[in-house]
Amino acid sequence: MTDVLAVPRRTVPITPLVYAVQFIPAVFIALLAVGGGIADRTGVPLVIVAFVGSGFAAAVTAAIGWWSWARLTYYIDADGDLRVDSGILQRQLRRLQLSRLQSVDVVAPLAARLFGLVELRVEVAGIGDSRATLRYLNRGDAQELRAHILDRAALLRGEAPPVGEGPEPGDEAPTPSSSEVLAQVPSGRLMGGLLLRSSTAGLLLLTAVVIAGTVFTQGPAGLVVALITGGVPIFSVLTEFLTFAGFVVTRGSRGLRVRHGLLQVNSRTIPTGRVQGVQLVAPLLWRRYGWVRVELTIAGLGGEAGDAGRAVLLPVGSRQTALDLIAEVLPEVDLDSLPWQSVPSRARRRAPIQWRVLAYAVTDAVIASRRGRITRRIAVAPHARVQSVRVTQGPWERSLALASVHVDLAPGPVQVIASHIDLAQARPLADAEADRARRARLGST
Amino acid sequence: MTSVDDAFRPPQDTWNPVSPRLTTARRLTLLLGYLIVVGIGVVLWFFPGIPRPIAWAYSGVALAVFVWAWWLIGRRVRSYGYAEREDDLLVVNGILVRRLTIVPYGRMQLVDLRSGPIDRMLGVSTVQLHTAAATTDATIPGLLPDEAAALRDRLAARGEVRSAGL
Numbered sequence: 001m002t003d004v005l006a007v008p009r010r011t012v013p014i015t016p017l018v019y020a021v022q023f024i025p026a027v028f029i030a031l032l033a034v035g036g037g038i039a040d041r042t043g044v045p046l047v048i049v050a051f052v053g054s055g056f057a058a059a060v061t062a063a064i065g066w067w068s069w070a071r072l073t074y075y076i077d078a079d080g081d082l083r084v085d086s087g088i089l090q091r092q093l094r095r096l097q098l099s100r101l102q103s104v105d106v107v108a109p110l111a112a113r114l115f116g117l118v119e120l121r122v123e124v125a126g127i128g129d130s131r132a133t134l135r136y137l138n139r140g141d142a143q144e145l146r147a148h149i150l151d152r153a154a155l156l157r158g159e160a161p162p163v164g165e166g167p168e169p170g171d172e173a174p175t176p177s178s179s180e181v182l183a184q185v186p187s188g189r190l191m192g193g194l195l196l197r198s199s200t201a202g203l204l205l206l207t208a209v210v211i212a213g214t215v216f217t218q219g220p221a222g223l224v225v226a227l228i229t230g231g232v233p234i235f236s237v238l239t240e241f242l243t244f245a246g247f248v249v250t251r252g253s254r255g256l257r258v259r260h261g262l263l264q265v266n267s268r269t270i271p272t273g274r275v276q277g278v279q280l281v282a283p284l285l286w287r288r289y290g291w292v293r294v295e296l297t298i299a300g301l302g303g304e305a306g307d308a309g310r311a312v313l314l315p316v317g318s319r320q321t322a323l324d325l326i327a328e329v330l331p332e333v334d335l336d337s338l339p340w341q342s343v344p345s346r347a348r349r350r351a352p353i354q355w356r357v358l359a360y361a362v363t364d365a366v367i368a369s370r371r372g373r374i375t376r377r378i379a380v381a382p383h384a385r386v387q388s389v390r391v392t393q394g395p396w397e398r399s400l401a402l403a404s405v406h407v408d409l410a411p412g413p414v415q416v417i418a419s420h421i422d423l424a425q426a427r428p429l430a431d432a433e434a435d436r437a438r439r440a441r442l443g444s445t
Numbered sequence: 446m447t448s449v450d451d452a453f454r455p456p457q458d459t460w461n462p463v464s465p466r467l468t469t470a471r472r473l474t475l476l477l478g479y480l481i482v483v484g485i486g487v488v489l490w491f492f493p494g495i496p497r498p499i500a501w502a503y504s505g506v507a508l509a510v511f512v513w514a515w516w517l518i519g520r521r522v523r524s525y526g527y528a529e530r531e532d533d534l535l536v537v538n539g540i541l542v543r544r545l546t547i548v549p550y551g552r553m554q555l556v557d558l559r560s561g562p563i564d565r566m567l568g569v570s571t572v573q574l575h576t577a578a579a580t581t582d583a584t585i586p587g588l589l590p591d592e593a594a595a596l597r598d599r600l601a602a603r604g605e606v607r608s609a610g611l
Contacts, residue, residue: 161580169523174461236566297464341486365484386552387535387548387552387576387577387578387581388546388547388549388576388583389546390544390545390549390582391452391581392542392544392545393452393453393542394541395541395542395544398543403452406580408578408580408581409578409580410577410578411578411579423451423452424451424452426452427451427452427454427545431547432549434548435532437549438532438549438553438607441551
């Protein structure tokens with residue numbers, strides 16, 4: 001397999017066509033919106049203007065796309081690392097060290113799916129731009145390359161290559177039917193869950209109040225506000241729904257595989273060895289149904305600002321499903337029997353709403369914190385992933401003899417903070433945690 | 446108040462303090478920043494048509510803020526301290542909000558040594574530790590250059606021995 005991949009290859013030749021196709025609708029709509037002037041002056045119907053204009057734009061895109069397609073090659077070099085050479089005017093020769101591999105995702109954006117193509121995203125640990133996107137590939141090629149990359153990375157990490165060396169049938173199936181399904185999210189529950197999230201529910205309630213107020217006072221000013229407070233949650237619910245629809249978690253040979261998305265299908269392997277922390281989120285309105293969301297921090301996982309390191313393991317589901325999934329990624333944790341330490345009752349004067357919820361727990365393997373009255377978050381991190389420990393104390397905490405202990409983890413959604421604990425416990429907890437972090441690492445490597 | 450000192454107490458007798466030169470450096474920066482404030486004051490006093498009470502009020506507030514900032518810099522610099530333990534580095538700082546950071550040597554990814562133009566003039570440097578966590582807050586400003594270089598080398602050496610990556 002390596003020999004075949006050692007020869008520089010190109011992505012599929014119809015790639016420029018895919019670029020062009022995904023460009024057409026946007027240009028078409030834009031021209032319909034602003035092309036009125038041209039239509040008036042030339043006497044050509046607006047639709048024709050839009051057709052010709054978007055056709056022209058598509059042709060230009062295809063030409064540029066063809067050029068960049070012709071200049072892009074990828075191959076596996078003699079050291080077994082992935083090389084990607086690209087760039088029209090400025091050549092970029094990229095080498096992705098597979099020993100530092102973070103994730104390999106096969107993604108099928110809408111336009112590519114029309115042609116039965118996928119894109120492959122490879123990410124390695126590193127500062128700055130450490131990801132390569134190969135677009136577009138045949139599904140078969142992408143999966144072969146993905147399997148090779150994963151095998152290679154596993155080998156370099158000193159793990160035994162997965163059964164049979166080559167691609168495993170269960171792992172390669174385009175639908176997850178042949179491998180073991182661990183969790184699935186029905187669309188109805190996903191939509192219900194998104195609507196009942198604290199921020200969504202709060203904004204919708206606010207919208208109702210604003211509309212009611214507008215009707216009562218008969219003033220039009222409130223409508224603009226209602227449009228914003230109502231539009232934002234509806235938009236975010238829809239985008240999240242499209243992202244997470246059809247959510248399926250299966251067990252692959254190299255970790256958990258997560259597939260989701262309606263228009264753009266995302267398929268990602270959660271590398272269990274890279275999980276830095278787990279978070280169980282339960283908004284107020286979910287708790288009566290016993291629903292939770294599970295989020296992970298994965299080291300080096302790229303993303304937009306504020307979203308780096310975030311991986312959703314379960315967008316909404318029962319607590320039992322959540323615990324089963326967490327047991328897959330962090331087998332050493334038993335979330336049901338964490339020895340919670342509550343904060344002293346005088347913390348009420350610092351955190352009047354959430355003080356009853358605030359707690360932390362330490363076991364042999366993990367440190368955990370529980371926070372939030374409205375949206376409850378239980379965050380858990382293995383000692384081996386703790387980077388540093390901080391004790392902080394504000395003036396208000398000082399007057400109450402309280403302090404907070406923060407556990408620093410790689411960037412991501414999971415934050416373990418023992419807020420407002422008894423001052424006498426803070427420093428011993430921090431010292432002991434730093435010590436456990438150090439020893440946990442010595443033991444594991 | 447004894448218990449407060451308990452949580453932020455040094456591992457041995459005292460914290461290693463940072464150099465008082467840092468106070469000078471920061472006060473110099475304050476003075477430079479105040480050039481603009483004084484400039485506005487001059488305009489207020491000598492520009493025709495501006496009522497005197499406004500000029501007086503401005504000067505009073507500016508002076509009060511200056512005295513307060515001058516004094517605060519001294520206290521802030523004195524609040525910095527660090528200590529090297531066998532397996533980790535401890536850094537404290539802050540007056541109103543107190544912070545103590547513990548970084549195990551094995552988690553250090555990078556040790557930065559830097560000094561700005563005013564710092565260089567007065568001979569102080571800053572050592573900053575980076576881990577894989579963006580929230581790690583371990584910065585020791587105001588070290589004498591030799592001290593800083595030695596500390597960085599010691600930290601780097603210990604980090605290498607205990608390095609564990611992510």
